Amino acid sequence: MERIDIYATHQFKTFKLRPGRPYPFGANHVHGGVNFSIFSSHASFCTLVLFEKGKDVPLVEIPFRGMFLDAQTGEPFWGDFRIGNVFCMTVFDIDIENIEYGYRFDGVYQHVAKGEPGFNRFSFDNILLDPYARSVAGREVWGTPPDWNNIFPHRGRLVMDDFDWQEDRPLENKLEDLVIYEMHVRGFTAHPSSGVKYRGTFSAIREKIPYLKDLGVNCIELLPIYEFDEFDGSRIHPETGERLLNYWGYSTINFFSPKAGFAATGKSKDGTMVVDELKTTVKTLHQNGIEVILDVVFNHTAEGNEFGPTISFRGIDNVTYYMLTPEGYYYNFSGTGNTLNCNNPIVRNMVIDCLRYWASEYHIDGFRFDLAAILGRDQSGAPLSNPPLLESLAYDPVLAKCKLIAEAWDAGGLYQVGSFPAYGRWAEWNGKYRDTLRRFIKSEGGIAAELSKRVAGSPDLYRGRGTSASINFISCHDGFTLMDMVSYNEKHNYANGENNQDGANDNNSWNCGWEGPTDDQGINELRHRQVKNAAALLLTSEGVPMILMGDEVGRTQQGNNNTYCHDNELNWMDWELTQKNADLFRFFKSCVKFRQAHPVLRRADHFQYYDTSGWGYPDISFHGTRAWYPDWSENSRVLAFLLCSKQAPDDFIYVAANSHWDGLWMELPQLPADKHWHVFVNTSMQSPYDVWEVGSEPLLEEQSHFFMGPRSSIILVGR
């Protein structure tokens, strides 16, 4: 039986139309045509603007209200394609590959000039990007200078959503079983040493899957891949003359579209192809047991403050999409000029629609929310005790198995590590873990007590929420790399062109005796040892470890702790480091394997601190140079912990970290008579004796004591 809505009812010029459907928002295929639907609660008039691909002037502008022709008789008649506050129409016979689209909006409000505060910023001069566009044209090839005179630089494109996933679905691994690898799509393979054909692209990640598997990570967390403009805020470095870009991409233009410039197929200017490439990348990662988490930025957009460009939201419904002061200025809790009004019901629905789309359409396994504390603020900026957006995401049926990870602070001073509204679902980037580990590793005294909580999954912060509420990391894209953390005391951000004023000053780093690169073998060996000490603690801590791209091979940013604007070697992974620092890679890889081999390191719940196994040992116990006597004093720079589990092969794992500049004799806890200590890690030793294969750890000759070298770590297995 043929549907009766496949026939047009109206005609505008040569275009056949009929009243559209309000849901779903965006441009969606219907039989014979495309349904365009967009919301604005304050606009009074709207036109759909269609361009032929790449053309300077519109092909047609179709009003949503006005005089049309009857599609059957040719008689003129009035039409109004709006239901509630949703403008919607179906346009028939569109060549979906060859059409780009946008909207013009107008309202009965006084015009607000650029730079002035105001509430409604309608201007019929602007052609606006659909917030629900599934693909965006304009920046398809990374780094290609845009045409600044383009009247509509970021254009919506139509995509096919018929990808054949075969048997693929999100992997749904337990969060506590993940080892996350935080990476930038372009930075991972842009370096010539990557050896891939299409450097810096989604597809290139597929080529590097063997590397990821060799390292042992089972989840990659991608820095923003929603469409952004690398030329947003682009400028020339005043001294070097180098063009600086918006490289990290924390400035979203559109939440539903993948960054076309990250696709090798972007140059085709075919939105569906970009979508297919990303989906194929996710599918292949899943086939190799690797989950994909997206770093999503819902706290602000690329439109900036009063002086920013009008791209999309502000021209469609400024007061709905943004938090505004009573005077009409943009609140700036994000530190970037504006703040998305996430707890407005309309915007909240958009965020939910967006995440559902990525989870269902792209099979994304989880999301890390940038400056997520903002998502818990009300429309005037005050923190909410029960933020509707966070609650909705936690209980959403489509997102029910997705990982939800919060960066639990914002630029407005709201710091919620340990107190983020979790609803039993949310995990957090544990900033306190990072700070504690860094302070300990740099030999700060009196950290042992706090360290004992961090390695145990931060029960002081997350008891009742499980260990996996804690995403443990020592380094991330924001700040020093791990190698720089042991190579620099101070940030060196002059390359950013901001006179070294940008970036954090509290790095908790120590340069091991020389600021920056050195030929001093002793210092370089110490730096490697310190990196291994960090890895050993990170990968034996309860919670979910996250490794920053390249830390496993000693990647450096030359002391720059805020490389947001560099599309160059500062941010690109140098694959020659896999050879140069092979000892680090081997160490990381072995520790990941060790973690995967021992379930006791991946507990879902926190320790009870008593004997739960019947072995006569607490599930976790802490020790100092004397067994059973941890040193919590202000001068202490050593901590050991013993894990005891009834579940083989765990039995007993002993981890000791000495951040003192002197070596120490450690008395080892006595094992049951039939068990003996074996050495898995001793960072005092040179490679390959620093770490052993899981299951083939050598027997420790002296079972009662162990001499730890200065600033070193050991991991023993009792079996």
Added chain:
Amino acid sequence: MELTTKTLDLATLVTIMGDLDGSSAPRALDEILLMVKPECRIALEMTGVGYMSSIGLRAMLSLQRQTASANGRFVLVGVSQEIQDTMAMTGFGDFIKICQTLDEGLAFLSR
């Protein structure tokens, strides 16, 4: 875009000249589907195809599926490296058989 057809001993050889995109691919698909019969063998000679869009890729996949459902076989030959790369990156290469030469393609069809 132009299609020419030649009947060989083992298969029908269809030669395509021109791009396969949103306007040409549906037309090509309609024409080639007329040749899909039970246990058919179809080789598509693609040396003259400079560009294949996402709709072109879908047309090829549709052809492959319909050929398979007719218990037939379908192969692409003479595909440019760029199009092969595109097919691999977008996942279509997992479903569609590509042979470098017509002889290899015919050998595949004859199995």
